[in-house]
Amino acid sequence: MEFQLRAEYAEGTTPPRSGEARDTTWHMTEAGEARALCGRDLDPASETRPAEAWGTEAAESFCRSCGAQYLRQGQ
Template structure:
């Protein structure tokens, strides 16, 4: 399954990043269950663990680690 990373901003439509979340496929919510603005900035799942994807949601990170071989 394709994963991608999506930004959660401190306020809807805002410009300040709160943290990054992992999303499965085209689901409308993150793996930690947060509803996200799908028009927000996205990254490839390859960016997980890099400086580009920090700060990263701890819950999403833990769940992603369990799913990825």
């Protein structure tokens, strides 16, 4: 199964052009899905990153629930 990271923006902020926003939380979703592994529904228009970015500075800060679920998937 393919996974990707999807951004959740803090309430009231708009998606940044640079991708270097503060107040962004990254979640893990199945590829093409807007629902995170933790159960949170994310904006389908929000920014995504390859799953390989997980654990790197590009995915700070990362949802702990999604991280636990992702590990449970045996990836």
